[in-house]
Amino acid sequence: xxxxxxxxxxxxxxxxxxxxxxxxxxxxxxxxxxxxxxxxxxxxxxxxxxxxxxxxxxxxxxxxxxxxxxxxxxxxxxxxxxxxxxxxxxxxxxxxxxxxxxxxxxxxxxxxxxxxxxxxxxxxxxxxxxxxxxxxxxxxxxxxxxxxxxxxxxxxxxxxxxxxxxxxxxxxxxxxxxxxxxxxxxxxxxxxxxxxxxxxxxxxxxxxxxxxxxxxxxxxxxxxxxxxxxxxxxxxxxxxxxxxxxxxxxxxxxxxxxxxxxxxxxxxxxxxxxxxxxxxxxxxxxxxxxxxxxxxxxxxxxxxxxxxxxxxxxxxxxxxxxxxxxxxxxxxxxxxxxxxxxxxxxxxxxxxxxxxxxxxxxxxxxxxxxxxxxxxxxxxxxxxxxxxxxxxxxxxxxxxxxxxxxxxxxxxxxxxxxxxxxxxxxxxxxxxxxxxxxxxxxxxxxxxxxxxxxxxxxxxxxxxxxxxxxxxxxxxxxxxxxxxxxxxxxxxxxxxxxxxxxxxxxxxxxxxxxxxxxxxxxxxxxxxxxxxxxxxxxxxxxxxxxxxxxxxxxxxxxxxxxxxxxxxxxxxxxxxxxxxxxxxxxxxxxxxxxxxxxxxxxxxxxxxxxxxxxxxxxxxxxxxxxxxxxxxxxxxxxxxxxxx
Ligand SMILES: Nc1ncnc2c1ncn2[C@@H]1O[C@H](COP(=O)(O)OP(=O)(O)O)[C@@H](O)[C@H]1O
Ligand SMILES: [Mg+2]
Numbered sequence: 001x002x003x004x005x006x007x008x009x010x011x012x013x014x015x016x017x018x019x020x021x022x023x024x025x026x027x028x029x030x031x032x033x034x035x036x037x038x039x040x041x042x043x044x045x046x047x048x049x050x051x052x053x054x055x056x057x058x059x060x061x062x063x064x065x066x067x068x069x070x071x072x073x074x075x076x077x078x079x080x081x082x083x084x085x086x087x088x089x090x091x092x093x094x095x096x097x098x099x100x101x102x103x104x105x106x107x108x109x110x111x112x113x114x115x116x117x118x119x120x121x122x123x124x125x126x127x128x129x130x131x132x133x134x135x136x137x138x139x140x141x142x143x144x145x146x147x148x149x150x151x152x153x154x155x156x157x158x159x160x161x162x163x164x165x166x167x168x169x170x171x172x173x174x175x176x177x178x179x180x181x182x183x184x185x186x187x188x189x190x191x192x193x194x195x196x197x198x199x200x201x202x203x204x205x206x207x208x209x210x211x212x213x214x215x216x217x218x219x220x221x222x223x224x225x226x227x228x229x230x231x232x233x234x235x236x237x238x239x240x241x242x243x244x245x246x247x248x249x250x251x252x253x254x255x256x257x258x259x260x261x262x263x264x265x266x267x268x269x270x271x272x273x274x275x276x277x278x279x280x281x282x283x284x285x286x287x288x289x290x291x292x293x294x295x296x297x298x299x300x301x302x303x304x305x306x307x308x309x310x311x312x313x314x315x316x317x318x319x320x321x322x323x324x325x326x327x328x329x330x331x332x333x334x335x336x337x338x339x340x341x342x343x344x345x346x347x348x349x350x351x352x353x354x355x356x357x358x359x360x361x362x363x364x365x366x367x368x369x370x371x372x373x374x375x376x377x378x379x380x381x382x383x384x385x386x387x388x389x390x391x392x393x394x395x396x397x398x399x400x401x402x403x404x405x406x407x408x409x410x411x412x413x414x415x416x417x418x419x420x421x422x423x424x425x426x427x428x429x430x431x432x433x434x435x436x437x438x439x440x441x442x443x444x445x446x447x448x449x450x451x452x453x454x455x456x457x458x459x460x461x462x463x464x465x466x467x468x469x470x471x472x473x474x475x476x477x478x479x480x481x482x483x484x485x486x487x488x489x490x491x492x493x494x495x496x497x498x499x500x501x502x503x504x505x506x507x508x509x510x511x512x513x514x515x516x517x518x519x520x521x522x523x524x525x526x527x528x529x530x531x532x533x534x535x536x537x538x539x540x541x542x543x544x545x546x547x548x549x550x551x552x553x554x555x556x557x558x559x560x561x562x563x564x565x566x567x568x569x570x571x572x573x574x575x576x577x578x579x580x581x582x583x584x585x586x587x588x589x590x591x592x593x594x595x596x597x598x599x600x601x602x603x604x605x606x607x608x609x610x611x612x613x614x615x616x617x618x619x620x621x622x623x624x625x626x627x628x629x630x631x632x633x634x635x636x637x638x639x640x641x642x643x644x
Pocket of ligand 2 (some may be wrong): 292293294496
């Protein structure tokens with residue numbers, strides 16, 4: 001953005017003082033002499049009501065500082081040192097948000113801007129004169145055979161451009177005053193901070209100067225009175241003025257929602273309501289141990305408090321302590337556990353225009369392709385026919401009335417395939433035999449006997465072997481999906497270690513189909529992945545990212561950073577941040593905004609969600625020493641009984 005080059009026009013008169021302000025100014029200079037002496041004492045706090053009632057003071061006396069010392073180069077009010085700086089020089093180009101460094105400055109500053117619209121006519125006259133002057137300067141230089149000053153040529157170019165914009169009405173003209181007051185506890189610190197501010201501004205070629213000999217007016221100009229006592233302004237056109245807008249760091253603080261963490265750039269809270277975005281899905285990527293599950297557990301407990309239900313598919317069995325603490329339901333899947341899900345279970349929900357059985361057959365088809373591995377097109381067709389026949393054998397057809405009947409089981413499909421008697425069908429039957437009579441019996445071959453009845457439900461598949469995990473995740477996800485469509489309420493569904501599902505084309509497709517349709521059912525799907533490269537290498541992986549309004553990145557490995565950078569459009573600085581991030585630190589994306597985040601938990605929350613072995617051991621030890629401390633009496637009694 002270009003700043004115009006015109007010299008400032010001295011304002012004819014400063015704006016009127018508001019009444020209160022002038023009274024305060026008076027107050028500043030009319031403090032009693034004794035008060036000025038005891039500079040070491042802390043200002044005494046006066047109870048305003050008592051002071052007015054008993055000491056015959058008026059309100060301004062009570063509010064006013066006890067002493068004000070006005071020096072050449074600083075001001076001292078009740079022992080606080082203040083210094084005002086004004087901006088005297090701007091560069092030709094600045095980028096939008098150049099003020100950010102000052103807004104996020106590491107110590108407190110009072111910053112004020114004064115913007116005075118001015119009439120285009122007078123500026124145009126001025127410009128015309130300036131242009132003429134510069135043209136004259138250039139032609140004299142040329143006549144005398146001197147080299148033309150490049151600065152003048154640049155200025156002339158700017159002036160002509162501006163002239164054109166002003167005439168067209170595309171730009172308006174303003175005077176802009178910019179003052180900063182620095183405060184500190186002592187003079188040394190004040191000098192130090194002023195230097196820092198000056199050099200911070202200096203790094204963008206902005207020149208700041210002390211309001212030497214005019215500190216009082218400087219102070220008043222930055223106090224919230226709307227009073228420009230300095231009147232040191234600079235002309236700016238609309239575009240240049242727009243770059244002074246101070247709030248460019250993404251503010252992700254909503255007034256509703258849960259706390260996700262702290263914006264490390266400006267220390268603000270990142271508070272967000274997932275359901276207020278265009279979709280409520282979230283993807284989380286990071287290396288192992290970077291704090292992904294921790295973050296999601298925190299979000300889960302905090303969302304529960306707001307009445308959002310949470311359902312988790314947990315391959316590591318790490319949500320159990322949390323589920324127990326919040327009175328949730330923890331369903332563990334293994335060969336011996338009593339909990340069963342029948343993949344053939346129907347939704348029991350009839351929606352006009354939606355073919356329930358058809359959708360179920362589609363998802364079963366995908367599931368069996370994951371179970372069976374690669375099959376020929378002929379087998380594909382056979383499988384389809386066999387699934388339809390399996391339902392028909394239980395009297396279930398496209399007619400919604402028949403769909404409330406008891407669903408078939410895996411064994412029924414097995415029998416149908418055997419009954420088809422072709423080698424291709426027998427081959428298919430052989431591939432699911434494990435589930436019906438082989439080593440995988442006991443998981444998916446019985447009628448469903450569980451329900452989601454708790455606001456916090458965890459499905460743990462830790463006991464299952466690796467090869468079964470994608471299948472189990474598929475079946476559970478399908479089960480949850482059919483159940484949540486029955487009654488609508490705000491829900492989060494977490495798929496931890498979602499890369500298990502991305503290992504197979506068909507389960508990946510299924511995950512994607514849920515991501516796409518989640519919004520319609522008031523559902524926010526969270527996918528957590530450590531295998532970033534693999535996930536993003538697939539089109540479906542990328543599509544899932546694009547369809548997630550919330551995205552979180554924690555620490556990344558050097559191997560994955562390029563791909564992540566590409567998909568998330570990260571700057572070099574952001575890439576470095578992610579490569580060197582500590583646990584729980586990363587970047588939070590919400591819609592088009594993003595901000596660096598640090599995830600923090602309270603001590604109570606941390607206890608429930610940490611999985612660090614050393615901390616778990618310590619907790620267990622504390623528990624045993626607690627039980628030991630309680631039981632000695634008991635043991636003692638038993639011993640005395642025996643010895644009697
Ligand atoms: N924001 C955080 N603050 C404090 N400790 C954390 C934070 N994030 C993670 N941790 C610690 O690191 C451990 C591993 O984090 P976890 O979320 O399980 O990693 P992963 O990314 O593999 O899911 C946690 O059990 C916890 O002890
Ligand atoms: Mg994890």
